Amino acid sequence: MSSKIVIAGGFGAGKTTLVHSVSEIPPVTTEAIMTEASIGHDDNSITPDKTTTTVAMDFGRITIDEELVMYMFGTPGQARFWFMWDDLVRGAVGAVVVVDCRRLADSFDAVDYFETNKRIPYIVALNKFEGHLDYTSEQVREALEVSPEVPIIDFDARNRLSGGEVLKTLLRYALEHNRTSEPVA
Secondary structure, eight states, rough: OOEEEEEETTTSSSSSHHHHHHHHSBBBBEEEEEOGGGTSSOOOOOOTTTEEEEEOOEEEEEEEEEEEEEEEOOOOOSSSGGGGHHHHHHHSEEEEEEEEEEGGGGHHHHHHHHHHHHHHHHEEEOOBBBBOSSSSHHHHHHHHOOTTSSSSEOOTTEEEEEHHHHHHHHHHHHHHTOOOOOOOO
């Protein structure tokens, strides 16, 4: 049996890094070099070393056990690519919204997408940049207006075990809160 999950979030939050760290296959990415055209659209002031960005999706796979394989689809984070989201989430059993606490505002739209549509169970994963978080999970919940039942966990996107805990949390939550599947879009 296979399942599809979506990894969403703002620009530079760690979506591609999460897919890379947990995928058992070399992940398929659509990373492109950031050009002058991104100036004014992509704020990399907090991540000045970031030179690439996802322009379509990331794809990875992880085998949970002999009976379950999970396919991960990472979304691009910028608003100009959101037209793809409905197609990327179609058929997903759940989603992870990766949040960079240094730039909470970049996560508003991703959280709003899943809060508003209510078609796909999601969790919020706070990526620990430089080993710490700027806010508590409850402060993030309040700032992003995340429903009380949605799990919020912290993790390090670079660490396979930490990323695996995110995926396990999502699967448990999706199984417990299986929402009626409706077509997206």
